[in-house]
Amino acid sequence: MGAAMSVWEVVLRSVAVLAAFLVLPLLVGFMEHKVMAHMQARLGPMYAGGFHGWAQLIADAAKFVQKDDLLPTAADKGVFRLAPSLALIPYLVALAVVPLSPSIVGADAPASAVVVLAATAVGVLGGLMAGWASANKYSLLGGLRSAAQLIAYELPMVLAVASVALAAGTLSLTGIATEWRPWWLLWQLPAAFVFLAGGCAEIQRPPFDMPLADSEIVFGPYTEYSGLRFALFLLAEYAGIVLMSLLMSVMFLGAWHGPWSGPLGWLWTILKAVPIAFLFLWFRNSWPRLREDQLQRFAWLVLVPLALVQLLITAVGVVMMR
Amino acid sequence: MTAYVVLGGVVLAGILLVVVALLARWMLAPNAPIPATLRTYESGVDPVGTGWAQVHVRYLAYAFLYVIFAVDAVFLFPWAYVLRDAHLGVASLVEMGIFVGVLVVGLAHTARRGLLHWT
Numbered sequence: 524m525g526a527a528m529s530v531w532e533v534v535l536r537s538v539a540v541l542a543a544f545l546v547l548p549l550l551v552g553f554m555e556h557k558v559m560a561h562m563q564a565r566l567g568p569m570y571a572g573g574f575h576g577w578a579q580l581i582a583d584a585a586k587f588v589q590k591d592d593l594l595p596t597a598a599d600k601g602v603f604r605l606a607p608s609l610a611l612i613p614y615l616v617a618l619a620v621v622p623l624s625p626s627i628v629g630a631d632a633p634a635s636a637v638v639v640l641a642a643t644a645v646g647v648l649g650g651l652m653a654g655w656a657s658a659n660k661y662s663l664l665g666g667l668r669s670a671a672q673l674i675a676y677e678l679p680m681v682l683a684v685a686s687v688a689l690a691a692g693t694l695s696l697t698g699i700a701t702e703w704r705p706w707w708l709l710w711q712l713p714a715a716f717v718f719l720a721g722g723c724a725e726i727q728r729p730p731f732d733m734p735l736a737d738s739e740i741v742f743g744p745y746t747e748y749s750g751l752r753f754a755l756f757l758l759a760e761y762a763g764i765v766l767m768s769l770l771m772s773v774m775f776l777g778a779w780h781g782p783w784s785g786p787l788g789w790l791w792t793i794l795k796a797v798p799i800a801f802l803f804l805w806f807r808n809s810w811p812r813l814r815e816d817q818l819q820r821f822a823w824l825v826l827v828p829l830a831l832v833q834l835l836i837t838a839v840g841v842v843m844m845r
Numbered sequence: 846m847t848a849y850v851v852l853g854g855v856v857l858a859g860i861l862l863v864v865v866a867l868l869a870r871w872m873l874a875p876n877a878p879i880p881a882t883l884r885t886y887e888s889g890v891d892p893v894g895t896g897w898a899q900v901h902v903r904y905l906a907y908a909f910l911y912v913i914f915a916v917d918a919v920f921l922f923p924w925a926y927v928l929r930d931a932h933l934g935v936a937s938l939v940e941m942g943i944f945v946g947v948l949v950v951g952l953a954h955t956a957r958r959g960l961l962h963w964t
Binding site for chain 2 (some may be wrong): 533534536537538540545578588589590591592593594595596597607608612615616619620629630631632633635636637638657658659660661667671674675677678679682685689691692693694725741746747750751755774787815816819820823824828831834835838839841842845
């Protein structure tokens with residue numbers, strides 16, 4: 524990226540990131556339809572678009588747009604309206620700094636690892652605002668659970684990212700992936716596990732879906748949402764899966780390292796992210812939901828200590844190999 | 846620095862996405878609210894009381910734990926840049942060990958006192 528960047532290049536990059544942001548979650552959503560269906564011994568959507576129902580999510584979007592977007596009388600209207608955007612846009616910003624290869628990256632920020640953490644932390648506000656502004660008991664309970672969960676799991680995630688940042692000696696995701704060596708798979712294994720669990724909790728996917736818990740509090744903070752506003756929350760969830768899978772690939776699985784990484788580096792990054800996305804879907808189909816206190820205890824007594832031990836291993840390793 | 850200009854552009858693109866989506870909804874979606882659909886949803890029965898619900902104070906413990914450790918995390922990231930430094934490497938490792946060690950004692954105390962167990 525040159526020192527001077529024309530306005531057009533900024534526009535082009537922004538549009539490219541937006542396009543990726545709109546297409547990749549659809550692919551993950553399609554994958555979820557099919558993976559979930561086959562794990563439950565059924566076919567899933569088969570008609571929309573012809574081939575195995577590939578256009579089902581586009582049909583869903585068309586349906587959502589045409590639904591009456593209810594604004595409950597009791598709701599705090601301004602905050603209620605703002606919440607879906609605030610849940611969605613941070614994931615777009617975070618996706619912009621994730622590199623697919625050394626040259627293919629929306630915005631090669633020098634501290635991109637910190638940008639990602641900061642952006643996802645803002646996304647938390649969306650759920651909390653939705654829960655608060657809905658003036659609904661289910662929503663409020665869900666919003667509080669969501670806030671408590673996200674602060675509890677953000678911490679081990681931050682520590683895991685700090686561990687790879689220490690190992691690479693840089694805060695840039697591009698730099699971390701460049702410094703990556705295959706033996707990091709073992710050296711950074713605890714951090715990878717912590718990040719996977721923390722990422723799953725951050726996007727509130729099962730087994731960490733206590734804030735949404737559809738069988739007890741309807742849909743948590745999103746209970747009062749319908750139509751397009753609800754669709755924006757759903758998009759944020761799938762964008763979250765895309766983001767977390769790509770981050771796992773970039774920080775822990777070596778991103779573009781692999782045969783022919785020159786021309787095909789971006790393909791490697793994506794190929795390594797797909798199994799991680801599959802894992803998120805698999806978790807949903809296999810594991811029951813953690814209760815709120817179990818969830819908190821897992822974060823504070825398993826993930827945080829594990830991440831701190833990893834930090835020690837990393838730091839001692841770096842000082843010894845210096 | 847230019848990377849952050851792009852990030853600004855991405856934020857604008859995100860705002861544009863939301864605005865276009867809302868415009869599409871404004872043009873395509875019906876708007877026919879009736880009192881029943883605007884009432885607070887409580888599984889189909891008439892809502893009881895207001896949207897305010899009492900929540901146990903136990904969430905406060907998590908907030909305190911987070912504040913303590915979040916400060917710790919702020920110091921970790923700059924550390925990534927000095928750990929390889931010949932003069933600061935070992936010294937910063939020991940200092941960081943003591944700093945994080947104190948926090949871990951606090952976490953262990955919290956766990957031992959049962960704040961992470963709900964009964």
